[in-house]
Amino acid sequence: MATYLKNLSEYDFSTMPSAKGMRFGIVVAEWNSEITFAMCKGAKELLLKNGALESDIFIHTVPGSFELIAGSKWVAEQCNVDAVIAIGTIIQGETRHFDFICQGVAIGMSELNIKYDIPFIFGVLTTNNLEQAQDRAGGKHGNKGDEAAYTAIRMVAMKRGLGNQEKA
Ligand code: DLZ
DSSP: OOGGGTOGGGOOGGGOOOOTTOOEEEEEEOTTHHHHHHHHHHHHHHHHHTTOOGGGEEEEEESSGGGHHHHHHHHHHHSOOSEEEEEEEEEOOSSTHHHHHHHHHHHHHHHHHHHSSSOEEEEEEEESSHHHHHHTEEETTEEHHHHHHHHHHHHHHHHHHHHHSOOO
């Protein structure tokens, strides 16, 4: 399984639900694009590897992580997707901007999960420096884009599974 949720990049393919027939939006922040585009690539490849069709994956970019909220909302409303994966990387700077953006994105994405009937996956790194981000975008701590895609598939499969259960 997912190594007890320490590093989802090492998940077991044999227990993974198929993503065939699922439609995904991926919204990617351009800020720190070296990191976020690597995460997006990882997410897309994982979806394809697990059966999603290229034509069922809708990738859109936004300027920074703060815009992930509106971008994800619009993709949910206009692209008829089963899940939205929001990908961003917020790196600690010298000012308090970091705190405001992190908090804003986390709250905004949480609210989307409550408002809409599809999962919005929080694929946002919040790190102290660039190296920590690189370690999590294909480096020694895996690729958190893969993990976001894995989570999206699991959540869509869970919802579909609930729909198939007989009501008591
Ligand atoms: C302004 C800003 C700063 C300082 N740092 C980051 C960051 O590390 N990661 C990120 O994704 N975006 C950053 N931004 C941009 C904001 O997310 C946003 O695009 C602007 O504040 C405009 O709304």
